[in-house]
Amino acid sequence: MNEMIRCGHEAALEELRALLAERLSTGPSILDEHGRDEAYTPPQRPDAVAFPESTEEVSQIMRICTRHRCPVIAYGMGTSLEGQIVPTAGGISLDMSRMNRVLQVNEHDLDAVVQPGVTRKQLNDDLRATGLMFTVDPGADASMGGMASTRASGTNTVRYGTIRENVLALEVVLPDGEIIRTGSRARKSAAGYDLTHLFIGAEGTLGIITELTVKLHGQPESILSATCAFPTVRAAVDTVILAIQSGLPMARIELLDEVQMRGMNVLHPELGLPEIPHLFLEFHGTEAGVAEQVETFRSIAEDHEGRDFAAASRMEDRNRLWAARHEAYFAAKALQPRSNGVVTDCCVPISKLAECIGRTQQAIALSGLIAPMVGHVGDGNFHLVILGDPERPAEMDAARDLAATINKIALSFGGTVSGEHGVGLGKRKYMEAEHGAAYALMRRLKTAVDPDDIMNPGKLV
Template identity: 50%
Template sequence: MPHLSIDRQAAERVTAVLAQLTEHLGNKVSTNPSVCEAHSHGEALELARLPAGVVFAETTDDVSTVLALCHSAYVPVVAFGAGTSVEGHVTPPEHAVSIDLSRMTAVLQVNAADMDCRVQAGLTRQELNVRLRDTGLFFPVDPGGEATLGGMCATRASGTAAVHYGTMKENVLGLTVVMANGEVIKTGGRVRKSSTGYDLTSLFVGSEGTLGIITEVQLRLHGIPEQLSAAICQFENLEDAVRTAVEVIQAGVPIARVELMDDVQMAASIRYSGLEELRPITTLFFEFSGAPASVREQVDVTEMLARENNGLGFAWADTPDERTRLWKARHNAFWAVKALYPGARIVTTDCIVPISRLADLIVGVKADIQESGLEAAILGHVGDGNFHTLIITEDSAAGHAKAMDLDRRIVARALELDGSCSGEHGVGVGKLEFLAQEHGEPSLRVMRTLKVALDPRNILNPGKLLPEGLAYIG
């Protein structure tokens, strides 16, 4: 009797598991082609593969059921939130099940007096803030897109407000996590500090669904500031703008946000977002928050530093509508570039360096772009040394290869300046090739050992975050 191929065996296993899941979960399970297509990829990175089926989980128990059955049958599983990840995190491997958490949107607990809350992982940060609006509190981590809070934990998300409020790492107090075999654990809690046991919360934040699937999140909340003021300052010279942002941070100004968009990005954003009053030159976007006296002091110092670095004066946006218009333009930067170059392929980079090295990095990257012969826009959260390059190239294999060559030069330059290949997008598959250079093989062996210990059958988002290599320290 002939043996089945490995591929055929995997297909039969996932078919059997989907039948079992349908028995347990009914119409929460779908193999509809259009549903599978919607779960075959995230954003930006052009890597897609259809899952064998999709489960729309509504509770932690649903996720536990899926993982227990998939674990017993060696069927890979990928968690899916809003699908906004940009490094291939949610693209499934062959013969996999996708668990969609977008129906898990409950706010389970709000503790206004202690400034924390507990939510299900499928809730977006925008919707959380709508539900918190009567409490005087808000959740500040703002990656820009309609990301779910579970996905933001999985990628250790950051964003425009990280310079003041920190990233997900600083704002997650505890988690509910379903392990590879279906077991449910809780990490952390509601207290602001603890000196007991391993810090499992930090282990899962940033693990990209490779160690467990996050279903609930305990979040730190913050008071809505008494005053918010936003402004922009334009610069003829890119280096002057970067230097201003760095000096604002080094001066200890507790600025809420400071974002940079270069001339290429501004040209796209002016057209896309209707900012006709601005010139297509390098621009810093600022936001100041706090008590009125504190805001005034922040503004005075920032304006002085901008003048000393040849800034062309501040334009203010004091009303909520004006502030929203400015920050919407910043959040729509990717779509602005895409609209200005219809038919082109946009390759996004994400790297970070210590802020004292940021001017060297961005000026060097600008030179790399010119040498490459490609067009590219530079933007980023310059207050914490993080920035992105949107590389514009023809939509062809040759064009993509040329863009990736530039991407590698940019990341290599960041690593040479004691930086990281990603400040917020994560690794997925798009950054795998840089992990050994950044962390070194001994550290990667420790990471692989953790992976093997927690997911011995390698069913949780296999092929992501960790490059191939030895699993154990020898």
């Protein structure tokens, strides 16, 4: 059977080489780059990497690969965290980086049409003169196709929503090469199944996204970032819960516990923040509106022993603060440099957040491991970076056991094991516990669309 699979892959490679010439690569360094993501999943090389430049080429590639039952794994920027792009069955890594054009910016309708290789920073650079912005910010300069495929969110989600709320329409190539369009530029529709959102979060297991129509938002008149310290994580979380329940329109609310703050000071000593729990904040609106938001938040924080509130309105100061927050993973690893980070990604209803985090802290203490906490707590999402030395198998096993415990805690509160990183290989074993009978329906949908299981096989379902 394995011999037949290998022959099928080789036959596919011959046809793909005739189609793409030098844009089909089997160079060792290219294969290595496309055999891993940012996660702890063991790397595995694809058979080749294809670099399509148009939807039509993607369609031709899919027809060839379907004919030879050769797996296809879509690749964006390689920043996923659950092994989504690791080609566990070999096959073709479909690198979408050359499909990187902003096709339309419709200023009056507040939307844009982009190819999947466009990154979020690239799109916002293109939008700068229009007074508009794309708001989904997962930290990494991820590609639009990758963000849609993993249902990304990030620091702005509490106000502007996830990628799910910010995609209006898609162009998708199905496994047999058929090109379909889902959705439209209209802001709402009651016509038929919501196929757009079927492909968002599907992690490339149903088709290849080749075009996205995304929502844009006006750049706020005034932006102010801030930090606020708290004596305990519970006090910080209770402040967030009350702020959200009070209807405060925060743009960003990020929690960093005392262990994470210690790592931040290792990586960013210029911040000079005390090593106690902090909230990193951002307020958007008119000058008067931002001032009112700040006053309300400070009042809530003071009632929960918040102190050392420090504001930054200059762009360079705000950028420095959020650049540090986006490097939280590397700051955590700085506490134990030889370690790998096993990352959790739980999300629970906002009213359950404090209790869930309390039980999480108890589990960390029992484990004896270093596990800094950081999270987009404004929408109930928090992460641990559980540190383990890869040279010590028992330590890595303990890190994975702790991650499993935290996932079960989140599910017990009616939450999810993944608020934004996706399923990939790392979270697949929790899907039945989270979804029950609905997981079987996901399998049936996968079989109906991809009967030969060539689309990112082994992931999600």
